[in-house]
Amino acid sequence: MAKISINHMMLLCLGVVCVFVLQAPAVSASKSVGIGESLASEIPSNLLSINGTVFHDLNGNGFMDEGEPGLPGWTIRLVQYDMEVLNVTTDQLGEYIFEGLNAGEYVVAQDLMPGWNQTAPGGGSYNVTLVDKDGERYDFGNFEGAVLATSIREYPLMRPSPEKLQRWIEVFKMQPLAEIDPEISAELDISPTGSLSLLNHLQYIPAERDQWDCGNCWVWAGTGVMEIGLSVEEGIKDRLSIQYLNSNYLGGSGSDWACCGNWLVDLANFYAGTGKAIPWSNANGHWQDGGRTCEMGSTSVPAGVITTTPNYPIDTIEAQAILTHGVGSATAISNIKNVLNQNKAVTFSFFLPTLDEWNIFGQFWLNQPESALYNPTFPDGKAWNDEQGAGHDVLCVGYNDNDPNNKYWIMLNSWGTTAGRPNGLFRVNMNMNYDNYFTLGGQGYYAFYWETLDLEYDLPEYGKDTVGVFDPTNGLWFLDYDNNGVADKAFYYGAPTHKPVTGDWNGDGKDTVGVFDPATSLWFLDNNNDGIADQYVYFGASTHIPVTGDWNGDGRDTVGVFDPTYGIWFLDYDNNGVADKALYYGAPTHKPVTGDWNGDGKDTVGVFDPTYGIWFLDYDNNGVADKAFYYGAPTHKPVTGDWNQNGKDTVGVFDPATSLWFLDYDNNGAADEYVYYGASSHVPVTGNWLQV
Numbered sequence: 001m002a003k004i005s006i007n008h009m010m011l012l013c014l015g016v017v018c019v020f021v022l023q024a025p026a027v028s029a030s031k032s033v034g035i036g037e038s039l040a041s042e043i044p045s046n047l048l049s050i051n052g053t054v055f056h057d058l059n060g061n062g063f064m065d066e067g068e069p070g071l072p073g074w075t076i077r078l079v080q081y082d083m084e085v086l087n088v089t090t091d092q093l094g095e096y097i098f099e100g101l102n103a104g105e106y107v108v109a110q111d112l113m114p115g116w117n118q119t120a121p122g123g124g125s126y127n128v129t130l131v132d133k134d135g136e137r138y139d140f141g142n143f144e145g146a147v148l149a150t151s152i153r154e155y156p157l158m159r160p161s162p163e164k165l166q167r168w169i170e171v172f173k174m175q176p177l178a179e180i181d182p183e184i185s186a187e188l189d190i191s192p193t194g195s196l197s198l199l200n201h202l203q204y205i206p207a208e209r210d211q212w213d214c215g216n217c218w219v220w221a222g223t224g225v226m227e228i229g230l231s232v233e234e235g236i237k238d239r240l241s242i243q244y245l246n247s248n249y250l251g252g253s254g255s256d257w258a259c260c261g262n263w264l265v266d267l268a269n270f271y272a273g274t275g276k277a278i279p280w281s282n283a284n285g286h287w288q289d290g291g292r293t294c295e296m297g298s299t300s301v302p303a304g305v306i307t308t309t310p311n312y313p314i315d316t317i318e319a320q321a322i323l324t325h326g327v328g329s330a331t332a333i334s335n336i337k338n339v340l341n342q343n344k345a346v347t348f349s350f351f352l353p354t355l356d357e358w359n360i361f362g363q364f365w366l367n368q369p370e371s372a373l374y375n376p377t378f379p380d381g382k383a384w385n386d387e388q389g390a391g392h393d394v395l396c397v398g399y400n401d402n403d404p405n406n407k408y409w410i411m412l413n414s415w416g417t418t419a420g421r422p423n424g425l426f427r428v429n430m431n432m433n434y435d436n437y438f439t440l441g442g443q444g445y446y447a448f449y450w451e452t453l454d455l456e457y458d459l460p461e462y463g464k465d466t467v468g469v470f471d472p473t474n475g476l477w478f479l480d481y482d483n484n485g486v487a488d489k490a491f492y493y494g495a496p497t498h499k500p501v502t503g504d505w506n507g508d509g510k511d512t513v514g515v516f517d518p519a520t521s522l523w524f525l526d527n528n529n530d531g532i533a534d535q536y537v538y539f540g541a542s543t544h545i546p547v548t549g550d551w552n553g554d555g556r557d558t559v560g561v562f563d564p565t566y567g568i569w570f571l572d573y574d575n576n577g578v579a580d581k582a583l584y585y586g587a588p589t590h591k592p593v594t595g596d597w598n599g600d601g602k603d604t605v606g607v608f609d610p611t612y613g614i615w616f617l618d619y620d621n622n623g624v625a626d627k628a629f630y631y632g633a634p635t636h637k638p639v640t641g642d643w644n645q646n647g648k649d650t651v652g653v654f655d656p657a658t659s660l661w662f663l664d665y666d667n668n669g670a671a672d673e674y675v676y677y678g679a680s681s682h683v684p685v686t687g688n689w690l691q692v
Contacts, residue, residue: 048283050078050108050128050135051097054090057141061153061212062120063291064139070094071142075111080104081476081490103130103486105281110140117143122207122416127281131486133307135283155362155415156215157390158261159294162440165351165384165391168263169445175265178320178452184341188334196337197398197410198345201231203239206424210416212290214259217393219245220414221347222267222453224395226277228345229455230312236459241285244278244306245270246299253298260294261391264347264451265319272318276311283307315458322346322450324434332434332450336409337399339452346396348411348428349449350376353438355388365413369420373408375429376448377436384440394426396450401430465511465641465649466689467661467675469682470500477513478682479529481690483675489689493531494524502687503548503557505535511557511687516546523559525575529689538577540570549594549603551581551621557603562592569605571621583623586616595640595649597627597667603649608638615651617667631669632662641686643673654684 054074055064070093078086078098085106090096098108109125112118120141128135160168202224211217223240231237246258249270256262271277278285284306289299322339324332339346352358357378364374394411401407407430417424437444468479475495481488494500498515505512505525514525514535519542525535537559540546544561551558552573560571567587573580583605586592590607597604597617606617613633619626632638636653643650643663652663659679665672678684 047099048101048103048130048134049097049099050101050106050130050138051095052108052136052138052140054094054096054110054140054142057119057143060119060143061291062122062141062210063212063288064141065291074113074140076140077109077111079107079109082492101130103132105129105487108138112142115144117146119143121286122210123205126286128283129279129281129307129310130283131307131309133283133305136305137284137288138286155365156211156213156217157358157392158215158217159390160261162384162386166440166445171263171265172321172449175319175321175451178322178335178339178454180335180338181342184338185334188337188341193401195398195400195402196340198228198340198343199397199410199412201228201237202397202412203227203237206417206422208287209412209414209424210290211414213293214246214289215261215294216242216246216258217414218262218264219258219267221393221395222264224412225345225347225453226271226455228343228397229453230277230457232343233457234459236312239280241278241280241282241306242287243285243289243301246289247301247303247306248274252303255297257294257298259289259292259296264393264453268317268319268453271314272316276308276313278306278308278311282310313458315456316454318454320452320454322452324448324450325446326435329431329434333430336396336450340396340398344452347393347451348396348409349391349393349451351389351391351438351447352376352378353382353384353389353447355385358388358390365415365421365426366418367420370423370425370427373406373427373429375432377433378447380433380437381444382438384438389438399430407431464643464645464688465686467677468502468685468687468689469678470494470685471679471682472496472498473681477685478678479687479689480675480677483673485676489529491529491531493526499546500683500685501546501548502685504550504555504688505557507555509688511689513685514548516540518542518544535575537572537575539572545592547592547594550596550601551603553601560594562586564588564590581621583621585618585623591638593638593640593651596642596647597649599646599648606640608632610634610636627667629667629669631664637684639684639686642688652686654678656680656682
């Protein structure tokens with residue numbers, strides 16, 4: 001990997017107060033701008049750091065326990081946008097720190113020493129998003145020699161008192177029932193067998209999906225329902241922080257704290273109160289309480305150290321019971337399948353009364369492959385043993401009943417992986433006894449509970465254009481989805497000699513990137529920002545300036561060029577490499593711009609005269625200016641976009657000297673929004689990157 005100085009990553013350099021005075025006649029008034037005015041509390045006032053320890057994981061649990069020594073002399077690398085930014089060597093205590101970091105997304109990885117096996121993190125490296133807090137305890141566990149056998153560990157269970165268990169069950173009885181969709185029921189009646197899996201909606205690393213000693217399976221299962229909901233509803237696959245709830249629930253301490261077990265309704269009530277879910281990658285949002293038990297009484301991570309920006313706002317969340325008791329197996333199965341076919345994941349809570357049943361499940365989990373079936377059914381009426389009885393929650397992500405002799409539910413556990421379970425999955429026999437019960441205090445209680453969440457996120461509608469930059473020195477793009485001055489996406493596309501362009505090439509409502517190669521007159525258009533060209537167009541000449549727009553109102557942006565020698569525009573309506581319209585507009589010193597100036601759904605031309613800071617906008621491509629006004633200075637680079645989602649494109653300028661953007665919502669020559677983003681060598685771009 002190429003090494004670069006951290007100071008080179010100016011894109012995310014924050015906390016610098018920038019003052020700029022707009023020069024007459026560029027704008028009607030002067031204005032001083034502090035970075036805090038435009039970015040508010042999202043921007044940190046100082047540089048940040050990431051620290052951790054490389055340690056000898058003597059018990060192989062992935063957490064640094066008391067008495068486990070640090071490992072000196074190990075190399076830790078910090079990567080940003082696929083480039084190594086820094087590397088350090090651990091000190092005598094095995095500790096490392098990266099200091100002087102700007103806000104942004106980082107990857108932290110270690111160089112594994114010969115003869116050692118890494119135990120933490122399970123995915124090999126950490127993804128860390130720094131915004132306003134330092135990243136702490138990004139530890140690397142290593143074990144010398146062969147990896148420890150999984151069988152020596154004890155798996156965590158929820159061990160409620162009889163009174164608490166009875167209270168949980170009473171709460172379940174009072175929950176609203178999950179809606180059963182009649183159309184899905186009719187489809188299931190017509191085709192009663194089949195298969196479904198929601199696992200592809202889940203972003204997870206099997207080895208890191210591990211409670212270890214903490215009895216918070218209810219958090220892992222419930223959070224899985226939320227993660228799948230986020231993917232289904234918003235199209236966003238992201239891991240959500242387990243640690244966030246662990247650190248905040250009931251203040252992170254007490255006899256009933258998260259590691260002591262609880263119910264899905266408790267998770268729903270928690271998130272209804274906070275109103276947001278936190279990405280796992282947020283600073284200190286990674287799972288750190290695996291070494292804690294219920295008896296320890298508190299979290300190891302104070303709630304205040306977890307960064308809560310970015311987050312996923314939640315509008316509504318409610319725990320709902322799926323009716324499976326007293327209705328017969330066929331109806332129970334149909335109801336569960338119905339909810340899953342609504343693209344909602346399901347939690348399965350099972351309470352086994354004695355150690356005999358738990359030994360059966362433990363041996364099944366440890367020694368059987370993921371294709372084996374588990375039947376949790378035990379003899380009805382078996383007495384609950386207060387010392388041995390326990391419960392566990394897992395996530396049901398689908399089913400398969402194509403084979404009448406092999407019908408099963410697909411379950412995702414939170415106990416990591418085993419040799420036979422690389423994905424952390426197991427199967428539950430669909431022909432189980434859904435009314436199976438145990439007795440407690442002379443009363444019978446159902447052993448199995450199926451639930452889901454009625455969940456709706458409240459993500460903002462990103463229907464407006466926001467800023468981005470292209471770095472021609474290395475072909476990197478940095479896109480900011482919400483104008484908060486922090487890159488939401490970065491990727492490579494293009495070469496130093498290419499000219500960057502953006503547009504909605506395929507009509508999906510999202511703007512993506514492209515480049516124009518003056519040497520060959522070839523355009524390379526990327527439909528989904530994956531760094532791979534999806535369309536190629538041959539149009540223009542080496543002296544032409546590339547432009548893009550929806551020239552005919554069909555919902556797709558296509559290519560065009562401005563010839564500064566003669567002030568001629570050539571517009572191609574369908575990317576076939578042939579001009580559909582040509583017009584004179586502008587002068588050799590003018591900078592071409594395009595936009596939908598009047599909200600009629602068609603982009604037309606305009607020019608910015610840097611000599612005087614004057615804009616001339618043509619509303620109908622007849623070569624006559626319909627609006628002219630002052631905005632900007634000779635050193636500014638012109639940009640356009642629908643900044644306030646009103647359906648009209650207006651103007652803005654990027655000042656390379658200060659990396660400040662000045663966006664005008666109504667073309668009145670006064671800035672309405674200020675963004676600090678980019679570097680002097682970057683080329684400004686704009687677009688609606690995340691149309692929801």
